[in-house]
Each structure stands twice: as C-alpha cells, then as structure tokens.
Amino acid sequence: ILNVEQSPQSLHVQEGDSTNFTCSFPSSNFYALHWYRWETAKSPEALFVMTLNGDEKKKGRISATLNTKEGYSYLYIKGSQPEDSATYLCALSGAGGTSYGKLTFGQGTILTVHP
Amino acid sequence: NAGVTQTPKFRVLKTGQSMTLLCAQDMNHEYMYWYRQDPGMGLRLIHYSVGEGTTAKGEVPDGYNVSRLKKQNFLLGLESAAPSQTSVYFCASSSRLARTDTQYFGPGTRLTVL
Numbered sequence: 008i009l010n011v012e013q014s015p016q017s018l019h020v021q022e023g024d025s026t027n028f029t030c031s032f033p034s035s036n037f038y039a040l041h042w043y044r045w046e047t048a049k050s051p052e053a054l055f056v057m058t059l060n061g062d063e064k065k066k067g068r069i070s071a072t073l074n075t076k077e078g079y080s081y082l083y084i085k086g087s088q089p090e091d092s093a094t095y096l097c098a099l100s101g102a103g104g105t106s107y108g109k110l111t112f113g114q115g116t117i118l119t120v121h122p
Numbered sequence: 123n124a125g126v127t128q129t130p131k132f133r134v135l136k137t138g139q140s141m142t143l144l145c146a147q148d149m150n151h152e153y154m155y156w157y158r159q160d161p162g163m164g165l166r167l168i169h170y171s172v173g174e175g176t177t178a179k180g181e182v183p184d185g186y187n188v189s190r191l192k193k194q195n196f197l198l199g200l201e202s203a204a205p206s207q208t209s210v211y212f213c214a215s216s217s218r219l220a221r222t223d224t225q226y227f228g229p230g231t232r233l234t235v236l
Contacts, residue, residue: 016162039222050126050227051165051212058222096164100223107172108153108216108223109180114164 011099013113020087021121027083028116030097034078041110042071042082043096051096054082087120094118124148126228128213134234135203143198143231145213152218154196155180155225156188158209165212171196172218203235 012031020026030040039058045051055064060075068085084091094117098110129144145154152173157165167180171190185207187199196215200207210232214225 011164013164041222041224048229050229052227053224056222056224098165106223107170107178108218108220108225109155109167109170110165110223110225112164112166114162 011097011111011113013095013097013116015116016114017117017119019119019121022088024087024120025083025085026087026118027081028095028118030080030082030113032078032080032097032099034076037075037078037099038106039100040073040075040080041098041100042080043098045094045096045115047093054095084118087118089120089122092118092120126213126215126226128211128228128231130231131229132232134236135200136236137204139203140199140201141203141233142200143211143213143233145196145198145215145228146194147196147213147215147226148194149215149217149226150193151215151226152193153216154190155214155216156186156196156198157212157214158182158207159212159230160209168198168211203233205235207233208235209233 042054043051055071057073062073073080094115096115098112126147155170156168169188171177174193177188213228216225
C-alpha cells in the first residue's frame with residue numbers, strides 16, 4: 008500500500024496571504040501525482056495531474072510543483088481568497104493500465120481563509 | 123451531461139438495517155470506484171470495478187458488497203449497517219484510455235448509522 012502524507016493537516020490564513028502545503032510519497036513508486044480540491048458539500052474536483060520530475064502546473068492563483076526524485080509535491084496559493092477555503096487532496100496513481108486507474112489519497116489539508 | 127450522480131444524498135439508518143447506494147455516470151467510463159471519507163483519513167477505496175460484470179476489493183471492503191450489472195451504474199450495498207459505517211461515501215469513475223487516471227467524483231452520500 009502506498010503511503011501518501013500531506014502536511015499540514017489544517018491551515019488558517021488571512022485573506023490576501025499566500026500559502027503552500029506539501030504532499031510526500033515514496034519516490035520509488037510513482038506514475039502520476041494528482042491534486043484535488045474538495046469544497047464542503049461538493050464533489051472533489053481535479054486541479055492538476057503531474058507525471059514528470061520538475062513539472063509545474065498553474066491555474067489562476069494556484070500552482071503546483073513536482074519532485075519525483077525526493078518524493079514530494081507542493082501546492083501554492085497566491086493571495087488566498089475566502090472561496091479558496093476547501094480540503095486539498097493529493098493522490099498517487101500507479102503504473103497506468105495495470106493499476107486500473109486506482110488512486111491512493113493522502114489525508115488532505117483543510118484550508119480556511121478568513122476575510 | 124450530468125457526469126457522476128449519486129442517490130441518495132443523505133440517509134439515516136438504524137444498526138442492522140440494509141441499504142443500497144446508487145452511482146451513475148454518463149461519460150462511458152470503464153472504471154468505477156466507491157470510497158468512504160472519514161475525518162483525518164482522506165478517501166479510502168472500498169471496492170472498484172474495471173468493467174461491466176466485474177468487481178474487486180479495495181482497501182476497506184469489509185461490510186460492503188457491490189455490483190456492476192450495467193456499465194453506467196455501480197451499486198454499493200450495506201447488508202447490516204453498523205455505526206462504524208457512518209461516513210460520507212463518494213463514487214468516482216475514470217476512463218481506461220486516460221493515461222493519467224483522473225477520476226471524476228459524484229457529490230457524495232452522507233450516511234449516519236445510529
């Protein structure tokens with residue numbers, strides 16, 4: 008079973024602050040790293056998928072980086088807004104077709120942005 | 123295009139009662155999954171299916187059964203509910219052809235077992 012760790016478990020920031028959190032995973036067992044955003048009472052929604060060491064993805068004020076050699080990914084939010092409040096989940100997928108698309112999720116980071 | 127839908131959205135059961143959660147997807151995805159989400163635990167895979175008529179156990183299958191009689195539907199059954207099964211249940215689907223295994227989630231079912 009893959010061990011995917013996220014830190015911190017929760018985070019409170021003020022509107023306008025920039026923030027980041029971490030996803031750690033075994034560097035020897037990697038195919039793709041996913042970030043999802045899960046807002047309360049909604050479905051988890053895919054943010055990014057990264058497969059290559061050094062990958063960087065950006066969507067608006069949110070960006071992510073990937074280091075497969077050391078086994079971590081960072082998610083950054085620039086100028087946090089209250090609507091960014093959500094649980095951010097990272098997940099690892101296995102070796103493509105043989106894993107049947109299964110994802111192993113971390114426990115999530117709960118972000119609360121205070122106005 | 124509804125994506126992934128789940129029925130019901132909320133349910134309260136008494137210990138020992140049974141129920142079935144229905145997941146439906148209209149994206150013609152081959153793979154479907156049932157997860158449970160508990161505080162501090164992330165999403166844990168209960169069962170999954172790689173195609174019509176096939177199912178397999180995930181990380182936490184005990185106490186649950188599943189069926190995939192039609193490609194678009196994946197049912198999760200609780201034969202005798204226990205308080206430990208109080209959770210939020212998510213269904214998801216993905217395409218066999220997608221290289222990166224992105225999963226698409228339903229809105230969740232919040233189940234309370236008293």
